[in-house]
Amino acid sequence: MTAPLQDLHYHVDEDPGLRPDARSAAPEDFPVAAADVAVTSGAGGAQDAPARAFTSDEAAARFYLDQLLQRDDRPAVRALLEPERPEYVPGLVAQGEQDLRPLRTRQVRFAQTHGDVPVFGARAVVELTDARELVSVTAQLEAVDGVDPVESLSRTEALQRLAAYVGADLPPEAATTGRLHYYKSDGYDGGGDAGGGSWHLVWLFTDVPAAPPGDADPGDPDARLGHGLGPRPVPARYAYLVDAHDGEILFSYSAVPxxxxxxxxxxxxxxxxxxxxxxxxxxxxxxxxxxxxxxxxxxxxxxxxxxxxxxxxxxxxxxxxxxxxxxxxxxxxxxxxxxxxxxxxxxxxxxxxxxxxxxxxxxxxxxxxxxxxxxxxxxxxxxxxxxxxxxxxxxxxxxxxxxxxxxYLDVIAHELTHGVIESTSDLVYATQSGALNESFADCAGVIINNWYRAPDRHDVGTWDWEIGPGLRSDGRPLRDFSDPSRTGHPQHMDQFRRLRPGEQPGPANDNGWVHVNSNIHNKAVHNLLTVSGPTGRVFTVEDVAVLTYLGMARLAPLATFTQALQSVLDVARTYFGGHPDKQAKLAAVGDAYAAVGITLATSMPQLAQV
Structure with a gap:
């Protein structure tokens, strides 16, 4: 199963080397290699005092990411740097840029490769101001080692192993989706946050028309719920990672949210x-x-x-x-x-x-x-x-x-938000990342439904917290955002439902209980929407909509609940940057998540200061 990659996290608000009210970090705040920056000229061509500028957002993002990696003492991170040029990080491929209009910033998203082969789940997101100064970095990266880079099994042979695993004939065109990737696996405990791991060269087959082996109609009612209604009336579509040396099926996840x-x-x-x-x-x-x-x-x-x-x-x-x-x-x-x-x-x-x-x-x-x-x-x-x-x-x-x-406006907003997720963080639809995929869709469903239908859209005390009211056979809703226990769902990490050791995500276990565990994160966001302070609600509805949407958009595909909290906090640091109650609002975010057992890992590596 999937092992976590190394977390790299930076936000200007947490940088002790900058003044407390700094809203961004300039190149001058980092050790600068002259080859990476150019000198600007003033109006009319006259040379001003030296100032650094970048030719593109991507160039700026690469520069800042390089500088932060040089601060990191972890061998698995330091190994990402080019030995002959420690200021240059090879293997990062720009995937696109996005305007974060509510924050008045931009972000550049990178995927990691090793020897031109993609690293499964590895991403870096760099947030910049319009002046191309640094605001934040969120990344899950790691150096690949200990794996033979030349495959032993051809794409066709790997597909044959996959066909034997799923017990079905696969169409030849399924092979066309196969691409080599590097993948880090571990002795998985079902929660998606185990440590350690080993590297594999794998064939990644996407959009395979066959589900993993197992009971397609399990006795567990939570697995039968699917995405909350009836079974999806579409062909099974799964992605599989097949070891390119021994043919073992290492991981699978749904390709249809x-x-x-x-x-x-x-x-x-x-x-x-x-x-x-x-x-x-x-x-x-x-x-x-x-x-x-x-x-x-x-x-x-x-x-x-x-x-x-x-x-x-x-x-x-x-x-x-x-x-x-x-x-x-x-x-x-x-x-x-x-x-x-x-x-x-x-x-x-x-x-x-x-x-x-x-x-x-x-x-x-x-x-x-x-x-x-x-x-x-x-x-x-x-x-x-x-x-x-x-x-x-x-x-x-x-x-x-x-x-x-x-x-059902809530169901529609939920489903359409799967499309938003697909074009931003692309959260893998299994275990914790799949639960986040479902939860962020639920968040949008509840917020958008009440934005148009609540007696007072700005007063959450008038809101309806049911998702899919009356759609269960017993008349209950599919989920209750305010009280997950009402529909038999967990609302704290103590109740997190894990896969059995060695069990693969699939239809028999709701792809790793994505619709079950999503309710824990739902309850954290409900806490955000309802938390009150001395003068009333701490956050407006628009605040929470921005925090959850942009928090989701900066995540890596294999994100965990803890990383979701970190991401929401990073958005909050920028969003409330000039607010006099910023620290109180950040504390309220932490408390909302802590109430359901989601906290920042105390062992999360910190960047060394220079």
């Missing part, structure tokens, strides 16, 4: 019998008057007309249409899906300043009236999910008619 047109003001009745207004698109003469295609938000809604997802139905040629601007009460499922998807888009755009699910303005496509005969007798399907970069909605019978799951 996630001129402008003229807008038109439309109306219609949703699944809750409420009259709603929303934006669609006018279409040309001779056609229908309005289509569920919001050109301002890039939200489009289609009707699959109860097509079976097992047959891989094509997207209909056009979104749902109406001969007038009033969709009436005959398109309830589509109206609810369109309205709720627009609400999620608006929240991410306005409150979190993110440009859509992928932060690149991608269209948000929803499909209603979905069935899956292999899972449930049509026309019902107890599921709503993010898959293939689209939303899919099933339906249930209520009061004599079919009611679409598109009515």
């Amino acid at each position: 996630t001129a402008l047109p003229t807008p038109a003001k439309c109306a219609g009745t949703d699944e809750d019998d409420d009259r709603q207004t929303f934006l669609g698109q006018l279409v040309g003469p001779g056609g229908p008057a309005c289509r569920l295609d919001d050109p301002l938000r890039s939200v489009r809604t289609y009707d699959l007309r109860f097509a079976d997802i097992d047959s891989d139905p094509p997207l209909p040629p056009t979104p749902v249409e109406s001969p007038t601007g009033d969709f009436g009460d005959t398109n309830r499922a589509a109206v609810s899906a369109h309205l709720n998807a627009s609400r999620v888009q608006d929240f991410y755009k306005v409150v979190l300043q993110r440009d859509g699910i992928d932060d690149q303005g991608m269209a948000l496509v929803s499909q209603v009236n979905v069935t899956a005969a292999s899972m449930e007798q049509p026309p019902t399907l107890l599921n709503a999910f993010w898959y293939q970069r689209k939303m899919w909605y099933g339906q249930i019978r209520r009061n004599g008619r079919l009611v679409s799951l598109s009515r």
Whole structure:
């Protein structure tokens, strides 16, 4: 199983070498190699006093990361530096940059390679100001050693070992996803935070259409819950790491968790019998008057007309249409899906300043009236999910008619946030990182649902904390954000549910109990939302939304609960940098997590000061 990599953590707020009110660190605050920086010139070309500048955010991020690694005394970290040039870190590949608009900073994300081969789960995130000064670094990196870099098994041979392991014939095209990686494994205890470990050269196969061996319908009701509704009506898709020398299956995890047109003001009745207004698109003469295609938000809604997802139905040629601007009460499922998807888009755009699910303005496509005969007798399907970069909605019978799951804004926000996670931290969907994947999706679901539906969005005392109300067979919600014990879930690390020694994550154990243990982190965030001080709530709703969203976005794929706390604290240090009560707010974050047993590891290595 997976062993943790070496943590590297820095925040300017914690640097004793800087003044207490410093908001960033300049190159001059580090030992500087002349080859890494250039001298700027003033306006008109006149040379000013020496000042250092970088040609790009990536160059600045590499420089600061190099300097911090030189401070570190751990052999496994020092070995990352090039012996002949200790100021240069080889093997870091830039993955992209992101504007952290609520913090008015930017971050650069790197993946680690060794000899041009990726290191599984190794990431570094460097946060910079607009002036390219350093704010923070979060990284999980480690030098690779003790492993033969030349594979003994070919990609095809490794796939044959995998086919024998899963007990199924795998299509030849599955081999095309295979890529060599370095992977650190350990004597795993089921919690995702064991120490030690050994390095392996592995073939990583992604999107394999077969689940790990085991009971697909386990007796444990927690495993049967899946992502909280019914079984996912999509083919099993898993990623596998196969030792490239002896063929052992070392790790597996789920690959499925996630001129402008003229807008038109439309109306219609949703699944809750409420009259709603929303934006669609006018279409040309001779056609229908309005289509569920919001050109301002890039939200489009289609009707699959109860097509079976097992047959891989094509997207209909056009979104749902109406001969007038009033969709009436005959398109309830589509109206609810369109309205709720627009609400999620608006929240991410306005409150979190993110440009859509992928932060690149991608269209948000929803499909209603979905069935899956292999899972449930049509026309019902107890599921709503993010898959293939689209939303899919099933339906249930209520009061004599079919009611679409598109009515549940909390479920929709949860599922769409899987798409946000997929394009940021890409948290591996197993054990602790998988539980964080689920929890951060739950956080968005609860916050966005109450942002639009609570009597007072700013007063959490008026909030509804249920996730998927009434969707369990006994009438209970799927989860209760305020009281996980109400649905039989843990709310403290003392109750953390671990895998058995040697047990692989899979469908029989909810991929390492991701929907069970997620409730521990949920309760920590509930504490953040509700904590009070002498003058009222310590954090606004917007505060917590920013802390959890940006805290998630800077994590590495194999993050643990402790690393999530550290990440949220780092965001808070920047976000509340100029606030007179900053220290009290940081303490409140720590207390909210400590109340559920999540604390910073006292043995976490500290950077040596120079």
